[in-house]
Amino acid sequence: xxxxxxxxxxxxxxxxxxxxxxxxxxxxxxxxxxxxxxxxxxxxxxxxxxxxxxxxxxxxxxxxxxxxxxxxxxxxxxxxxxxxxxxxxxxxxxxxxxxxxxxxxxxxxxxxxxxxxxxxxxxxxxxxxxxxxxxxxxxxxxx
Numbered sequence: 001x002x003x004x005x006x007x008x009x010x011x012x013x014x015x016x017x018x019x020x021x022x023x024x025x026x027x028x029x030x031x032x033x034x035x036x037x038x039x040x041x042x043x044x045x046x047x048x049x050x051x052x053x054x055x056x057x058x059x060x061x062x063x064x065x066x067x068x069x070x071x072x073x074x075x076x077x078x079x080x081x082x083x084x085x086x087x088x089x090x091x092x093x094x095x096x097x098x099x100x101x102x103x104x105x106x107x108x109x110x111x112x113x114x115x116x117x118x119x120x121x122x123x124x125x126x127x128x129x130x131x132x133x134x135x136x137x138x139x140x141x142x143x
Contacts, residue, residue, distance in 0.1 A: 001113055001120050002029055002070040007045045009052035011062035017093055018044050024089035025066070032082040033074055036126050038141040039115075063100045064090055072107035073123045079105050 004025050006018075013021070022042040030037045052059045066086060070079075083103045090101050110120040116137065121129035130138060 001035070001039045001110075001115055002041075002068055004029075004040065004042045004066055004068045005045065006042060007047065007065045007067070009047045009063045009065075010049070010060055011064065011094065011096065012046070013044065013094070020093045021090060024093065025068075025086055028082055028085035028089065029068075029070075032078055032085060033070075033123065035071075035123065036130070039126070061100055062094075062096050063102065064094055064096065066090065066101070066103040068103070068105045069108055070105055071110045071113070071120060071123055073110070074107075 006021060006025075021044075025042050026037055026040040029035060029040045050058055052063070083105060086103055087098060087101055090103075091098050094101075110122050113120045116133060118129070118132065130141075
């Protein structure tokens with residue numbers, strides 16, 4: 001579980017930058033929520049020139065948007081610490097200003113999510129849930 005989609009506009013990220021951002025998001029999620037690192041997935045997309053509008057006008061500034069789908073059950077303090085940690089790292093990795101990074105978190109009940117073929121556990125119940133995976137699947141996951 002969480003799925004983070006990173007969309008960039010007017011900015012080209014290298015594979016190294018994407019790797020660093022994926023690691024930063026994974027680390028932030030793990031650090032702030034305690035969820036296992038293997039739960040985090042990060043997807044990257046880029047808009048083409050002329051496909052990003054702000055206020056009805058074509059935007060030409062470099063921007064990064066992070067949209068995270070996360071399990072509900074965490075308080076505002078945890079979610080804001082998570083977003084702040086991600087913001088700091090994305091700014092450092094991309095070299096753009098914080099004003100050009102937008103981050104959104106969207107809570108989803110664990111009962112409305114299936115991963116690895118099963119409904120997700122409530123936050124904190126991941127260890128027992130992971131034990132039900134096949135040994136092959138467990139051995140292929142990062143810690």
